[in-house]
Amino acid sequence: MAEFDTISKHLIQKYPDDFAGFTLGRENVEVLAVIDTEQLTVEARQTDSLIRVRIDGEEVLVHNEFQTTDSTNPPMPRRMAGYVGRAIEHHGLPIYSNVIYLRPNAGRRDLGYYVQEHLDYEITIRYRVIRLIEIEGQPILNAGLSGLIPFTPLMKPPEGMASDVWLHQCIHTARTRPIARSYRADYLAGMVALSELVYETETISDIIFQEGIMDLIRESSLFQSLTQQSREESFEQGREQGEKRSTIEAILDVLEIRFDLSEAHPLSTRITAIDDLQYLKQLHRAAIQLPNIEAFQRVLDA
Numbered sequence: 001m002a003e004f005d006t007i008s009k010h011l012i013q014k015y016p017d018d019f020a021g022f023t024l025g026r027e028n029v030e031v032l033a034v035i036d037t038e039q040l041t042v043e044a045r046q047t048d049s050l051i052r053v054r055i056d057g058e059e060v061l062v063h064n065e066f067q068t069t070d071s072t073n074p075p076m077p078r079r080m081a082g083y084v085g086r087a088i089e090h091h092g093l094p095i096y097s098n099v100i101y102l103r104p105n106a107g108r109r110d111l112g113y114y115v116q117e118h119l120d121y122e123i124t125i126r127y128r129v130i131r132l133i134e135i136e137g138q139p140i141l142n143a144g145l146s147g148l149i150p151f152t153p154l155m156k157p158p159e160g161m162a163s164d165v166w167l168h169q170c171i172h173t174a175r176t177r178p179i180a181r182s183y184r185a186d187y188l189a190g191m192v193a194l195s196e197l198v199y200e201t202e203t204i205s206d207i208i209f210q211e212g213i214m215d216l217i218r219e220s221s222l223f224q225s226l227t228q229q230s231r232e233e234s235f236e237q238g239r240e241q242g243e244k245r246s247t248i249e250a251i252l253d254v255l256e257i258r259f260d261l262s263e264a265h266p267l268s269t270r271i272t273a274i275d276d277l278q279y280l281k282q283l284h285r286a287a288i289q290l291p292n293i294e295a296f297q298r299v300l301d302a
Helices: 002-014 016-024 076-091 137-143 149-154 163-175 181-195 201-211 214-219 221-259 266-272 277-289 293-301
Strands: 030-035 049-055 058-067 095-101 113-118 121-126 128-131
Touching: 002 016, 002 049, 002 058, 002 181, 002 221, 016 030, 016 049, 016 058, 016 095, 049 076, 058 076, 076 095, 076 113, 076 121, 137 149, 137 163, 149 163, 149 181, 163 181, 163 201, 181 201, 181 214, 181 221, 201 214, 221 266, 221 277, 221 293, 266 293, 277 293
Parallel strands: 058 095, 095 128
Antiparallel strands: 030 049, 049 058, 113 121
16 A cells, blocks of 8 residues: 555656646645655554645545455544544644545445434544545546546446557656656556556556557655655565564574474464564563463463
8 A cells, every 4th residue: 555655655646736726626626735644653553644724715625545345444434533533633724534445345345424423422433435436537527637537447447448549648648748847757657556546567568568658667765765765665575574583593492402302393383474573572472481381381371
């Protein structure tokens, strides 16, 4: 999800008017500022996007939350209640809150509200659910809404149009936009990355080859940022895997030295299969501190 957050935030920073108008469903929206949401968070989750706008003379916030899948821990209504509450506390402005679901199968069960009815204390928070697959993509292309065009491959194609033909049309439209080369490169990089949520890699690659845009995409600062982000995530995953292996080896060494536990013992097999690093660290401490192998096994069985 991190790369899709990066793309969405990048596009909102460049084209806030398009996103504000799209989610509010109106044109007479004056964008005043895109708010740095990192300032709102210490331990709480960070919102994806807050835009301060003026509508009919009134200042309000437009909140857009991007989701690739359904949120279950916590459920989306609870998350949105938290986001809305913190934004109201921090800014003291009315807020128009939206969840934008990117994958076609996501958001079907999201009813768009959080309700608490407990001991006569009622709390209701409503937000708009936007599933891109339910949005007609052709009018977005026709209107030339720059911030939204990279999302059009995730939208509903024209009636009777094959999905690969629709993707080709979206990419071709992005490639031929009358904008600076650097903007076009970012545009295409974002669109191609988002397309991977729906389309097969081979289909995307074929269209990239036909349009001759791979070199342009590689020029994109967004592409380079996503590539660096992917490298960092791979490095972090590798570092964590290495730490897990080291901790498992340390546990087995302690058990062998203290209790003469062999590599063939069933407990060794169980420990080797554990994938939770924090749990492994707890077991390492238990192996050092507990008086015998039976006590250690009770911890493992708990």
